Amino acid sequence: MSLTGAQYIGQNQSSKGRETFSAIDPKTGSNLPVLFHEATIEEIDRAIVLASNAFTDYSQKSNLQKATFLECIADEIMALDEELVDRAMSETALPKGRIVGERGRTVNQLRLFADVLKEGSWVDARIDTADQGRTPAAKPDIRQMLIPLGPVTIFGASNFPLAFSVAGGDTASALASGCTVVVKGHPAHPGTSELIAQAILHAVRKCNMPDGVFSMVQGISHRVGTELVQHPLIKAVGFTGSFKGGKALFDIANRRTEPIPVYAEMGSTNPVFILPGALRAQAENIANGLAHSVTLGVGQFCTNPGLVVLSPSDNSENFKEALVDSIQSSIAGTMLTKGIKTAYEEGLIRLEENGIAKLVSGKKGKDENSVNAQVFETSSDNFVQNTQLSEEVFGPSTIIINSTSLASTLEIARSLEGHLTATIHGTDDDLAQYVELIQILKTKVGRILLNGYPTGVEVCHAMVHGGPYPATTNARSTSVGTNAIKRFLRPICYQNFPDQLLPEELKNSNPNSIWRLINGSFSNKPVS
């Protein structure tokens, strides 16, 4: 494959934009090969019109056809081999193990959605059969299932150049749903994006999918994203990134003549509560596990644990010491972009402002492109009174909040805004005493973990990677796991349709033996 720096409007490449940008090696700050063109408004329009035309055909593809397509995309990504790994490493400064692991996650995600399609029950079919004899009025035959929304736009995320980018979970779930997709590649890894786009477009050709089922445009300016979201043919938006970016797209989408849903996952500080018994029994283990979770991937995860609520205990100082030691002994890392590095460093300074939090670690980065992990400390009163302490500082830092009592811990929990996750470290005795903590946290997050660490989001059927605002713009959804497909679907019902005109999923015979709610009871049998 060779990089062109063009937009991919279906199978057509187009480089009309006069403005260009380069990928930058974060380790050196120098430009990488190939100039990437900013998409013009005309190119964006062409991609979306093509996606809209392709939708008519693609939305009617069978589950098996879409599954084969997703599996083929996975194979094509694997076929990119070292070229993909090398380019992704140069563009992100992430180590080979991480890129290879993330590639595995990306293709597994595509294959998991293929499995969901082949199983078939994802359409949530519901059938209420007719009753001609009902009085005072006959009961009609009503059958419901989920159908795709239309062409959607997906924003690649900087921090997962593969798993949350061009062929990441958003694209995989949208294509699985039957939506056509126009991706906005993230400008921090445009070469990686282009390679993946080429792989997807190979799969489009191999599987005879309609041209326009997938397009990708590139751009470093906000204009490109704005124009995508404003386009009247776009029916939904998937985004993972900053609060500022996600909220801006949400507002743009709501101001459209036809407002559309924006599924923006905007990160959070993922509080970790360490209860007295656990602190007594496991201080060092937890401190080390936490330090690992804070520093993993140079802290560039949405689920990075940025708040540690420490119960009062004789062992508190030991915990802090172990955490600081472990954090200080971690290796300095290069962040994904200069912008992320600057934001991290400014975030650290902001935490110390007005003396509301105290830096308790202190090692500096080993060179101008790398950063070190840091630990801060504050009182529970300071935390409850200063909302900025719970704002995400994207990177490898965490704040210890010294709780003074059970009541103080609950007060801290009540003061939280929406987060992706909350974690509790506790013994059985702790948990029996802190039942209310779990109840409070349930109203604040999408995922609650016991005795673990929030980083490492399992891709499975039961995962919720989401949570109340401001963690996301739509708490009723997840962007990881098979339920992510629901974001791009809506229900439709058919009244009094003869069997031959119904979609397969709603026919009496139930040809694929999917699970359906028939007159209120679940069944994978035909309608009798």
Next chain:
Amino acid sequence: MSLTGAQYIGQNQSSKGRETFSAIDPKTGSNLPVLFHEATIEEIDRAIVLASNAFTDYSQKSNLQKATFLECIADEIMALDEELVDRAMSETALPKGRIVGERGRTVNQLRLFADVLKEGSWVDARIDTADQGRTPAAKPDIRQMLIPLGPVTIFGASNFPLAFSVAGGDTASALASGCTVVVKGHPAHPGTSELIAQAILHAVRKCNMPDGVFSMVQGISHRVGTELVQHPLIKAVGFTGSFKGGKALFDIANRRTEPIPVYAEMGSTNPVFILPGALRAQAENIANGLAHSVTLGVGQFCTNPGLVVLSPSDNSENFKEALVDSIQSSIAGTMLTKGIKTAYEEGLIRLEENGIAKLVSGKKGKDENSVNAQVFETSSDNFVQNTQLSEEVFGPSTIIINSTSLASTLEIARSLEGHLTATIHGTDDDLAQYVELIQILKTKVGRILLNGYPTGVEVCHAMVHGGPYPATTNARSTSVGTNAIKRFLRPICYQNFPDQLLPEELKNSNPNSIWRLINGSFSNKPVS
């Protein structure tokens, strides 16, 4: 029971607002007994704070407790007996048969949600079990289910004083979900609203539900609704009414510090397509059925068929004649309010403006408070070029659009915005020829009907009463049928929780034998 005109802040009555309004008998234009107080901002705040406090308790009630509560509400509504029927008739001018029928629908709706709760699978439980031996990393135990959002506000609708009002589908589904509810009573039927509120509050006491699980405030000014939606403790909004009203609430909700979902069902014109074969075989039958659907309830239904796309046929004139005859012989009716009557009359005038549609019926109302049904006619070109023709004129009118060919019919379909329903009258031969019409309409509506009429929305598991914008602000939801509960829920997942700390629905033993997705397979068995 006696009417007080007060707000119901849980079990407390409060009448602090100095502004008052009366219910008006639409048949006479005269005031009905009792002055109703406008809720003050302080009363609204008290109701919502109480709802928020009650949420902690109510959201943890068992399915059985909530089901018993809903059934008790139904019983208490029935116990209001003639007092309710009489007051609703005086406030709405709807005939006794309609009010009694609507009461039946309202209590059946409550009982249907009770059944859904007792069955239990509505929480969409998903379980992925752990695999300690997985490499490179152990697989955690992850379990997902739906939980309620928090306190919500529900707006009573004018056109269904029982089934879409204080104890209507929105309230029933919100209470079933575990949300607490603050209702804004519709000022067109405040006495009916108060009687229903009293019935619900009886049920709250009888079932030992927490005070604040239900409150109702009244108001004729937009201020009351605005303050409800702006309150930071409110987590979602249910609304049925005009486009203007629903869109205003949607915008207010999105401008909040924490945006919240607004499920506004804003009506539509529900196009009916009459294909050539059906027109040849059934012109008179369809015309009569359609006239009945247009005039039912003085046309005051969201699913009222306001557009009729007539295929070219030798029988077109017979159809039109039969429709006009049938419409003209319908009895003049009194509309729900003076405001609705005025809007209907202005809507009719607007249709004729610039000569884009022609009035083909012509009977006037029998007195100053009643209106007659009317039929208009326009060309397909006029329709496609004048978007205002597809805007809802709420009331008993419909526009015949003369299609000139199959292509013209498809063009009309493509030009449609989002609607709640679309209906096709066609023979088997017609439908074989018009396959594309069904494909186009699928992208436009929430419900497609064959050879029927859109009024009469069945309350069942498979119903979709919703559709793409501007029919609703959230096409991914329905406001009728058991799936309506989903609007007030969000998923949460538990990672590595011991069985004893998990909610019943996620425990290994599956005590209520609910259907769950276990490692990707549906099962109502325990986790083995």
